[in-house]
Amino acid sequence: MSELPSLAFAGIGLMGLPMCRRLLAAGHPLTVWNRTRDKCVPLEALGARVADTPAQLCEAADVVLLCLADTAVVREVVFGPQGIAEGARAGQLLVDHSSLEPAATREMAAQLETHGMRWVDAPVSGGTAGAEAGTLAIMAGGRAEDVERVRPVLMRLGQRLTHMGPVGAGQVTKVGNQMIVACNALVIAEVVALAERAGVDAGLIASALAGGFADSKPLQILAPQMASSTFEPVKWHVRTLLKDLDTAVKLSREQGSSTPISALAAQLMRLHGSQGNLERDPATLVELYREPRS
Numbered sequence: 001m002s003e004l005p006s007l008a009f010a011g012i013g014l015m016g017l018p019m020c021r022r023l024l025a026a027g028h029p030l031t032v033w034n035r036t037r038d039k040c041v042p043l044e045a046l047g048a049r050v051a052d053t054p055a056q057l058c059e060a061a062d063v064v065l066l067c068l069a070d071t072a073v074v075r076e077v078v079f080g081p082q083g084i085a086e087g088a089r090a091g092q093l094l095v096d097h098s099s100l101e102p103a104a105t106r107e108m109a110a111q112l113e114t115h116g117m118r119w120v121d122a123p124v125s126g127g128t129a130g131a132e133a134g135t136l137a138i139m140a141g142g143r144a145e146d147v148e149r150v151r152p153v154l155m156r157l158g159q160r161l162t163h164m165g166p167v168g169a170g171q172v173t174k175v176g177n178q179m180i181v182a183c184n185a186l187v188i189a190e191v192v193a194l195a196e197r198a199g200v201d202a203g204l205i206a207s208a209l210a211g212g213f214a215d216s217k218p219l220q221i222l223a224p225q226m227a228s229s230t231f232e233p234v235k236w237h238v239r240t241l242l243k244d245l246d247t248a249v250k251l252s253r254e255q256g257s258s259t260p261i262s263a264l265a266a267q268l269m270r271l272h273g274s275q276g277n278l279e280r281d282p283a284t285l286v287e288l289y290r291e292p293r294s
Contacts, residue, residue, distance in 0.1 A: 008057035011067040012039040018131040058087030067097040090116030102168040109167040123174035135159045141169035178244035179262045184218045192226040193289030202227035225283035239278040242269040
């Protein structure tokens with residue numbers, strides 16, 4: 001009989017699917033739920049149980065994990081009809097890997113605790129490649145004892161788990177992460193388009209700058225994709241970066257802090273999204289700067 005904690009997971013998307021595969025491979029009993037049930041089929045084939053409602057995730061789970069699109073979706077899955085709050089029991093933990101507004105996270109955590117269930121916000125960075133390899137960077141907010149309780153589980157998913165402070169601190173850290181990633185992606189797109197116009201082989205940029213001060217994971221991933229116009233398969237979405245940049249601008253306003261570069265990045269991302277690119281890969285940002293093709 002397994003001594004590993006029993007887990008449940010809501011949100012079987014680009015990140016959730018490989019994360020669940022790793023948890024199953026580690027031997028955890030796992031129950032999964034997704035709004036579109038078909039996405040659970042690959043996990044069911046690997047031994048996962050499929051719940052009909054979010055509330056059912058709590059039936060046998062010590063820890064319920066989420067990886068959902070945004071604040072509104074998390075609120076619905078946790079507190080909506082047949083939501084997690086309806087099935088919550090004292091002593092259970094909710095670990096939210098979604099990228100949400102910090103203030104909303106603190107509000108929802110306080111509300112869920114009235115049902116006996118405590119909240120750890122644990123957003124991740126590293127993309128689908130990191131989720132598949134178990135090399136995500138995880139930034140957590142919550143009580144220290146709760147973070148330590150789920151550390152063995154989360155270290156199946158990531159190479160590093162850092163406790164950043166009380167509930168909401170993980171989300172603040174993820175906002176910073178996304179500010180850096182999104183602004184970096186936009187500058188990489190400018191560089192690739194500029195190199196093309198100047199007659200330089202943009203496909204060599206990533207390798208030429210590797211190891212220098214300009215190097216980064218986004219550079220190594222995005223620059224080759226941009227140079228070759230390789231936009232499929234979609235590894236992440238423009239809409240995700242836009243949502244997180246909007247969260248950054250909102251947080252900066254709430255804190256009385258100035259974030260002009262991120263605010264500009266949000267507007268550029270919104271412009272790109274408005275041109276039919278919200279569901280496309282951020283590598284498509286290079287199209288903002290290329291000359292229109294006849």
